[in-house]
Amino acid sequence: MTSSNASSDASWCKWAIAYVAAPFALLQGIDIVAQQFGWPEGVRRGITLGLVVGFFVTLVLAWYHGERGAQRVTGTDV
DSSP, X not given: OOHHHHHHHHHHHHHHHHHHHHHHHHHHHHHHHHHHHTXXXXXXXXXXXXXXXXXXXXXXXXXXXXXXXXXXXXXXXX
């Protein structure tokens, strides 16, 4: 494994860890608000599903762009 591959691997791992931590905190806050205001269960499930899909999108984008971030996000990436 070359050093450029190792740095790229570390980059997507950092993004994966950050993306797991942030939505976990967000879901905790949403759960409190949802219980307080009586949100339907479907809303909470939809938010959770959106965060799960976002996790995989984040991993793909972090892998594609690597640590340098020299590439630009185009319309086809989104």
